[in-house]
Amino acid sequence: MAQKSKVAVIGLGNIGTALVTNLVKGNRSVIIADKTFEKATNLAQNLGSLVQPATITDAVKEADIVVLAIYFDPIKDFFKTYSTELQGKIIVDPSNPIGLDENGGFKKIIGENESAGQILSTLLPSGARLAKALGTLGAASLASASFQAPEKAVEFYATDDNSIDTEVEDLIRDNGFEPFKVGSLDKSIRIEVFGDLHEFGALGKTVTLAEVKELA
Numbered sequence: 001m002a003q004k005s006k007v008a009v010i011g012l013g014n015i016g017t018a019l020v021t022n023l024v025k026g027n028r029s030v031i032i033a034d035k036t037f038e039k040a041t042n043l044a045q046n047l048g049s050l051v052q053p054a055t056i057t058d059a060v061k062e063a064d065i066v067v068l069a070i071y072f073d074p075i076k077d078f079f080k081t082y083s084t085e086l087q088g089k090i091i092v093d094p095s096n097p098i099g100l101d102e103n104g105g106f107k108k109i110i111g112e113n114e115s116a117g118q119i120l121s122t123l124l125p126s127g128a129r130l131a132k133a134l135g136t137l138g139a140a141s142l143a144s145a146s147f148q149a150p151e152k153a154v155e156f157y158a159t160d161d162n163s164i165d166t167e168v169e170d171l172i173r174d175n176g177f178e179p180f181k182v183g184s185l186d187k188s189i190r191i192e193v194f195g196d197l198h199e200f201g202a203l204g205k206t207v208t209l210a211e212v213k214e215l216a
Contacts (some may be wrong), residue, residue, distance in 0.1 A: 007031065007067065012069070015142065018143045060089070065089070072116050088128065091131070092168065131158070134155060155180070160185050165181065
């Protein structure tokens with residue numbers, strides 16, 4: 001069996017921690033990094049030998065696939081700061097362009113018809129390839145619905161680069177979900193918060209592949 005690409009998860013909040021935990025369950029090695037290095041070392045100690053803590057710079061350099069489990073706006077700065085290290089990498093973006101509204105709920109922080117995926121695609125470092133993935137479920141469902149049986153829950157993804165489909169789908173499967181491509185990044189609005197294929201949008205729940213085909 002061919003060796004799988006090296007994965008780094010940057011950002012160890014609720015989403016990042018759930019993704020790393022799932023990858024360990026899926027027997028996938030993962031490099032982890034956070035602005036607080038101690039958080040990375042503590043999580044690695046808890047999850048075992050498949051997890052390698054690193055500085056953010058080293059994690060990006062070493063990985064083939066970089067999962068940016070950080071907020072949408074800081075990703076723009078991340079692209080600038082690590083533009084050299086990110087060249088030629090596959091970047092997986094689970095972010096959602098939302099912020100708190102005046103009522104304590106959430107609102108989009110970009111235009112109603114804009115998507116994080118399309119905006120970030122215009123800012124990519126040289127040679128980097130972007131997939132919008134692993135962000136169609138909240139952290140609680142990422143943890144509880146992974147590796148469900150007999151049918152896995154679906155994680156949707158979008159990318160303009162068909163050459164990375166296999167690697168993105170492997171990553172989703174190693175997280176314990178069934179991948180389903182919705183199309184190119186101009187469709188990523190559908191799989192971001194409030195979109196028709198997001199848990200916190202019209203879909204409102206996790207779905208299986210059979211249920212997705214019924215929706216089509």
